[in-house]
Amino acid sequence: MPKIGVLALQGDFSEHIKMLKKCNVNVCLVKLPEDLIDVQGLIIPGGESTTIGNLMQRNGLNKEITKKHKEGMIIYGSCAGAILLAKDIIGSSQPRLNLLDISIKRNDYGRQVDSFEAQLSIEKIGKFNGIFIRAPVIEQVSNGTKVLSRLNNNPVLIQDKNILASTFHPELSNDKRIHEYFIKLTKNFL
Amino acid sequence: MQKGTYLLKKGLAEMLKNGVIMDVVNAQQARIAEKAGACAVMALERVPADIRNAGGVARMADPLKIKEIMNAVTIPVMAKCRIGHFAEARVLEALGVDYIDESEVLTPADDSHIIKSDFKVPFVCGARNLGEALRRIEEGAAMIRTKGEAGTGNIIEAVKHVKCIRREIESLQDMTQKQFHEKAKEYGVSFDLIIQTKKLQKLPVVNFAAGGIATPSDAALMMLLGCDGIFVGSGIFKSQKPFETAKAIVEAATHFDRPQIIAKVSTGLGEAMKGLDIKKLEIRLQERGN
Numbered sequence: 001m002p003k004i005g006v007l008a009l010q011g012d013f014s015e016h017i018k019m020l021k022k023c024n025v026n027v028c029l030v031k032l033p034e035d036l037i038d039v040q041g042l043i044i045p046g047g048e049s050t051t052i053g054n055l056m057q058r059n060g061l062n063k064e065i066t067k068k069h070k071e072g073m074i075i076y077g078s079c080a081g082a083i084l085l086a087k088d089i090i091g092s093s094q095p096r097l098n099l100l101d102i103s104i105k106r107n108d109y110g111r112q113v114d115s116f117e118a119q120l121s122i123e124k125i126g127k128f129n130g131i132f133i134r135a136p137v138i139e140q141v142s143n144g145t146k147v148l149s150r151l152n153n154n155p156v157l158i159q160d161k162n163i164l165a166s167t168f169h170p171e172l173s174n175d176k177r178i179h180e181y182f183i184k185l186t187k188n189f190l
Numbered sequence: 191m192q193k194g195t196y197l198l199k200k201g202l203a204e205m206l207k208n209g210v211i212m213d214v215v216n217a218q219q220a221r222i223a224e225k226a227g228a229c230a231v232m233a234l235e236r237v238p239a240d241i242r243n244a245g246g247v248a249r250m251a252d253p254l255k256i257k258e259i260m261n262a263v264t265i266p267v268m269a270k271c272r273i274g275h276f277a278e279a280r281v282l283e284a285l286g287v288d289y290i291d292e293s294e295v296l297t298p299a300d301d302s303h304i305i306k307s308d309f310k311v312p313f314v315c316g317a318r319n320l321g322e323a324l325r326r327i328e329e330g331a332a333m334i335r336t337k338g339e340a341g342t343g344n345i346i347e348a349v350k351h352v353k354c355i356r357r358e359i360e361s362l363q364d365m366t367q368k369q370f371h372e373k374a375k376e377y378g379v380s381f382d383l384i385i386q387t388k389k390l391q392k393l394p395v396v397n398f399a400a401g402g403i404a405t406p407s408d409a410a411l412m413m414l415l416g417c418d419g420i421f422v423g424s425g426i427f428k429s430q431k432p433f434e435t436a437k438a439i440v441e442a443a444t445h446f447d448r449p450q451i452i453a454k455v456s457t458g459l460g461e462a463m464k465g466l467d468i469k470k471l472e473i474r475l476q477e478r479g480n
Contacts, residue, residue: 009444010229012204031445046205048229048265055227055444080205092264106264112288113310115198118191133201134266134288172201 002186005030005039007065009055011047011080015171019179033064041074041186044081046133046169049106053084053095062097069099074162074189076182082165083136090139100163101142108137120168122149122157125177130156130168138167162189194310199332202266202288202312203396206230206333206419210409210440211398213237213423216255217262223426226436230266230288232421233259238295238341239424239463242473248296250278256285268314273479274300276308283311289333290314294478295340295423303479306330316400318351318476320358321377323393325480328379334393336417337476338401341424343465345402345411347476352399352415362388392416401476404429404462406442406452413446430460 004020006013008029020027020043030036042065044052056062069075077085077100085100092106109116112134120130123146130151138155141147149157157166157178164185170178209229214220215236223231235251236244250271260267266288271278273292278299282290290313292304306313307330316337317323323334336355338348362384365373370388374381386394399412400421409420420443422436429435438455445451468474 008208010207010209010227012207014207015204047207048205048209050224050265051209051227051229051440054225055441058441111286112198112202112266112312113283113286114193115202116191116193117195117198131197131201133198133205169201172197172204 001025002040002183003028003038004041004043004183004186005036006043007045007052007056007081009061010051011045012169012171013045016043016045016078016179019171019176022176023179023183025183030061032059033061036064036068036073039068039073041076041182042068043182044075044077044084045171046079046081049080049083050094052080057095062095065097066099069162072162072189074164074182074186075099076164078166078169078171079133079135082138082167085163085165088140100160100165102138102145102158102165103140104136104138106136107134109135118151120149120151120156122178124148125181128170128175128177129173131170131172132168135167159185196307196332199312200395203314203333206266206398207396208419208443210420210422210436210443211268212426212436213421214259214427217258219427219432220259220262222433223436224263224265226433227440228265228436229419230268231259231263232268232270232291232423233287234270237424237427238475239343239428240341241295242341250275250281250296253281253285256282256287260286270296271304272296273298274302274304276304279304279309279313283309287311292331294337294475298478303329314398316476316479317355319354320387321379322480323355323397324377324379324383324387327393327395328383331395333396333398335398335400335421338399338403339468339471340401340475341466342402342468342471343404343425343428343463344468345404345408346468348399348401348403348412349415351401352397352412352417355393355397356416359387359391359393363391403439404465405459406438406456409439409442410446410452413443419443425463428463435459435462
């Protein structure tokens with residue numbers, strides 16, 4: 001069984017942990033660089049991307065994540081996690097990991113009153129209730145990126161080799177299929 | 191496509207967890223808070239300590255102020271309305287604030303609270319005990335915070351409130367069906383909500399600490415007591431070094447279980463807000479609303 005870490009600086013990491021426990025994998029919290037030892041897959045949860053980015057820069061976790069990713073660690077980012085992975089955050093200079101070649105725009109559907117649930121259709125997974133909270137929009141992806149689901153023509157779940165990113169929150173649903181997909185991905189890269 | 195569902199309302203509170211929500215009174219403070227790592231800001235005319243000093247009737251902030259703050263930052267913006275004042279709440283919803291705090295810090299407009307399930311925008315409400323928390327949830331609140339005693343920089347009331355809620359949830363664990371019905375009646379909430387709380391062994395929504403938090407150790411204390419996150423009102427911009435204090439409280443909320451980190455971030459912050467003795471208060475804000 002792979003060991004999956006969940007970045008636990010800020011946000012809904014406990015929902016991801018609950019989901020992973022249902023999938024029977026080894027789970028650990030990641031708050032400091034040394035917490036990444038032996039971690040084969042990392043989830044960056046939903047939360048506030050400026051807060052999380054700030055905190056990981058302060059203790060050097062950003063550099064350790066980048067290093068571990070180069071050594072083969074698989075990453076999944078949901079919502080704020082997707083923003084933190086992006087190379088281009090439109091109109092923002094906030095701290096980021098710079099690992100995923102996409103352009104993403106924060107809060108592009110509007111404020112909280114515009115948050116929504118929508119039925120998605122996901123490649124290899126099927127129908128899925130997408131929970132979008134002050135969600136970002138992925139405006140551009142690079143050539144090699146697989147778009148696994150779209151909403152109004154914008155990608156909402158993508159995979160670029162060993163990085164998975166969604167603009168919605170599967171951890172808030174009772175549906176563990178995206179987490180299972182991520183675990184399978186981690187096993188394939190082991 | 192569905193908007194304004196309870197799942198979405200609760201969901202935003204989930205995203206704020208383990209973070210710090212800071213009171214700000216203008217765009218400049220909002221930017222400082224965001225830069226320091228706040229996960230949201232509360233847009234206000236005055237911080238609670240100044241509301242206390244000013245006296246008179248405290249009302250919803252000027253929309254101009256709220257818009258100024260909304261335009262200054264990318265993180266969620268909350269704003270307060272008076273208890274029971276559903277017209278103020280409708281104005282805040284129309285402005286597009288991300289969360290409304292139906293707050294005892296402002297002067298109440300009614301003895302009963304707003305029916306929050308009528309709104310698309312989510313609400314957070316204060317509570318001193320389990321009955322109060324569950325009544326607010328039944329009315330549609332998607333997030334709870336301790337009332338504490340706002341504007342005092344004194345943590346004791348917030349500690350009492352979070353411990354009281356925890357104790358009352360624990361006492362649900364060995365009750366009989368009959369006792370559950372009695373509790374539901376006593377609290378004025380549905381039997382189902384009592385059972386749900388018993389099963390979860392915690393409140394069914396996110397629960398933050400508020401009312402008196404002034405230092406990184408205060409934030410750590412509330413997290414260690416099981417709170418999901420922290421509201422800091424007057425504690426930041428009434429301190430000697432607001433940016434440094436804000437940054438340190440953010441780190442303390444994340445690394446609450448590592449005293450070495452709290453020690454490091456607490457070093458050299460200068461003076462915290464002065465604070466007030468609860469016994470000497472003329473007005474106890476926590477007694478507003480029940």
